[in-house]
Amino acid sequence: MLTLYGCYRSRASRPLWLLAETGTPFTHVPVIQAYRLSDPDAGGAPVNTRSASFLAVNPIGQIPAMKEGDLVLTESLAICLHIARAHGFALGGQTAAEQALLENWALFAATSIEPHSLPILQSKDAAVVAAEAGKLARGVARIEGHLQGRDWLLDRFTVADIMVAECLRYAQGHKPLIEAHPRAAAWLHRCQSRPAFRAMWTAREAEPV
Ligand SMILES: N[C@@H](CCC(=O)N[C@@H](CS)C(=O)NCC(=O)O)C(=O)O
Structure with missing residues (x-):
């Protein structure tokens, strides 16, 4: 199963639009930009680009990121190209x-x-x-x-x-x-x-x- 990290109000919109086109099942983790939060390190803060759990996926701390099996991608356009190639049929x-x-x-x-x-x-x-x-x-x-x-x-x-x-x-x-x-x-x-x-x-x- 493909996992896409990144909220809609970010460059994650690119793969999220593509995933809506392809109808590919995926898990969405709506990681938010840390700079949009008043205290990204607070206990109750949503998962954000400074959260340890997200930095383990993308050490540069930017969204979007994608995991599929062992494959991890951290550039929105590379993610789009991969999804189109692997799941996009005529979109690829x-x-x-x-x-x-x-x-x-x-x-x-x-x-x-x-x-x-x-x-x-x-x-x-x-x-x-x-x-x-x-x-x-x-x-x-x-x-x-x-x-x-x-x-x-x-x-x-x-x-x-x-x-x-x-x-x-x-x-x-x-x-x-x-x-x-x-x-x-x-x-x-x-x-x-x-x-x-x-x-x-x-x-x-x-x-x-
Ligand atoms: N070249 C990257 C840029 C990613 C990027 O800058 N993402 C922004 C959100 S749209 C981000 O995560 N900013 C948080 C930060 O840089 O701390 C891509 O296209 O995926």
Whole structure:
């Protein structure tokens, strides 16, 4: 049985969305970020990224993490790639070339999207947001061009869409950037209209902020 560690209000949303797509049975341990708790070391504190029981799984103390048999993974996108390969059927790669494309999209999400989308969500400094939006525009333009004549990043909905859409979601509130890329915006909407995304989002909204 697969065990997924990490609350919905975290990068665990990525594998949790994917697991909702695949219907894979799993045990969920909703580990919360220690910095969200006033006293993460208190006796009654929920299991968090500083808890000994979680550090035994991921010594770096970050969520998500995943265990399946002897396999332990501690990077959200590696977890997604594994779940898609092992349990994803059409959501995973069907050939070596498709697998390589999924890995390419994972690294694209991690290096060209997330480093710029996250500061757009988190920064209160307009100059920082503008600078990061300028850098993110290259990645979003890449998605926009790729979606010419396509609904999804591969020839069907796959884990690539989940990984890239979840990393881009942080910048979704930046209307000028999103509106300048209508195919990317429509694709994001298609991704987020899926029942599995909606189920993940409902669970996320039910968690305390
Ligand atoms: N590259 C990692 C980043 C994981 C990460 O930063 N997780 C955050 C929550 S979204 C976390 O656990 N933060 C707690 C901390 O760093 O103390 C991944 O994608 O899984």
